[in-house]
Amino acid sequence: MTGDDLGRPLTIRDVARHAGVSISTVSRVMNGKNVRPELKVAVQQVLSELDFRPSAVARSMVRGTTQTVGVLIEDISSAYYAELIKGIESVLERTGHHPLFKSSHWSALREDEALKVFLDHNVDAIIVVGGFIAEDRLRELSQRLPLVVVGRSGLSLEVPTLTLDQHGGAYRATRHLIELGHREIVHICGRMTQEDAVGRLQGYYDAMRDAGLDVRPEWVLQGDFLETSAYRAMLGFVELNLPFTAVFAANDQMAFGANLALHRKGLRVPDDVSLVGYDDLPMSAYIVPPLTTIRQPAQQVGEIAARAAHDLMTGKTPQTPNFELRLVLRESTRPLRR
Amino acid sequence: MTGDDLGRPLTIRDVARHAGVSISTVSRVMNGKNVRPELKVAVQQVLSELDFRPSAVARSMVRGTTQTVGVLIEDISSAYYAELIKGIESVLERTGHHPLFKSSHWSALREDEALKVFLDHNVDAIIVVGGFIAEDRLRELSQRLPLVVVGRSGLSLEVPTLTLDQHGGAYRATRHLIELGHREIVHICGRMTQEDAVGRLQGYYDAMRDAGLDVRPEWVLQGDFLETSAYRAMLGFVELNLPFTAVFAANDQMAFGANLALHRKGLRVPDDVSLVGYDDLPMSAYIVPPLTTIRQPAQQVGEIAARAAHDLMTGKTPQTPNFELRLVLRESTRPLRR
DNA sequence: CTGAAAGCGCTAACAT
């Protein structure tokens, strides 16, 4: 009715003026406080007519809360973390919080930067996935705001910490191969700077040792969790002409790389070589042959982490259930033929 | 030195008090305005001693800018979009902006919600990737703030729009198969609600028609861009026992699914059936056999989109180069044996 | 139940 459409976004004052009330009344209506019904209706009318939306920034300023939660993660774009993020997203969406994702790309410096950004922006909680942040810094953080840590072990923090038993998962994977009769088992490991990689390597070692099997140093191939590294490493290993009948890759992506390398060398999976991965990416059921692997319930972990963050924010005691790392039997392994 | 460490975060007043100056001087020092050198040093001293970081929220409030850019995308966690995001992240990191990612999961409602959230939070720019937002709404948005649109064609907007020639890409993929001598070519398409899927289907049709080839209706298999759909569709098709020698899947994920289905049915790729995908995911070079596919430079698209957003924010004229959709020849196709 | 006014932490006039 009044033709005062300026480019400038509306403020609560505009609404108040149009409704003929004070700004506090408008605020009350928006926040469901007690207001005389007739006034309330009138204000709501104007609110929707003007399609008014209060500034989240102004609200944050006065409420001291932003409805955002910072999520620090190595790499948003990598397949495994993508699953985790999906889980976080899905529960935060329901609690009305907005995730703020930052990739640190395995750089301690960027981790630190990201945390500062989170703090500067006054996020209501932080979820840290993996990484290298010192225990003290985490403790300090947890004193300032709700903090949830995922995938860091050996921490003694008063903070919900979700960890998966990497050692156990790798042990199970290796054990599976051993039970199929394999004795010469190659392991392609991840970067030793990453906790998960170390745990999995150790699980492999221990499974071998417990079975009374020696591990030849040449059997441990250095990878970096990406396909290419495993592809190259596997190719190189085959050229050594050492006998081997099985491969355990520290993640599925490297298993893919190894799979192709074996194929190139004329070795059939699983007829000539059995192959086990780790993660169980959505894809892994669709490669040829479908990959036997250790299932990490990444999405579920993300959900629990987000729920824990929410619990912390609302003063509830977060649950941190144990996650089961199951072996998913598919078609890339078979009993050793003798 | 003064033992006043409260839990409450510091404000500019604390700094001012400690340095014995006014808050405006502190503000000036932080913003590089002219301040007497000695004072400046003193303030900087206090600033770092206290490890003070100004509230981004308060700054946003007064500056009217947030250093954030909203990124609306179907699904953060899907492999193709992950690449795009990586590109966006990498350039926004350098410009000092913080991406705010929202997945809309192919829901117009969520798209709308996300846009509102962006607006509420006063993002400095928005990047919209695909989706269903009406042209008018986009125009309206673009009048309020810098807007970059990715992957929407047929729009007549005064807005930087990055599109890839889906029709052309699919045409090239199909053409490749035809040139290899294939005539009975199956297409697994995506959801017809998605623009890209339609463009690719049309490209397939046109390539067939231009080659004087008829398309049997049974050759067009309905998928949804995920592995499973293609796996099932392919399985079902093979059971029809219709002759065919090649498959063009509308994305790599579906090509993976088809690949497995063919394998299950005892058909060898590429010896019995040639297979072409679309996207060129990082993974696609590592499946067995390595996938011939149309390369969509997703990461580069993300970079250009972010750069365009930045240009818009800084008043520069954004560049929107053409992207080349190359056929990447690998090992999943071969000449038809006669 | 409602309006006036204070104030969240900061920046940008405005005075000095």
Next chain:
DNA sequence: ATGTTAGCGCTTTCAG
């Protein structure tokens, strides 16, 4: 060059 002050848009006392 520096300090004082007025807001940014909102919520929340505090009076009435």
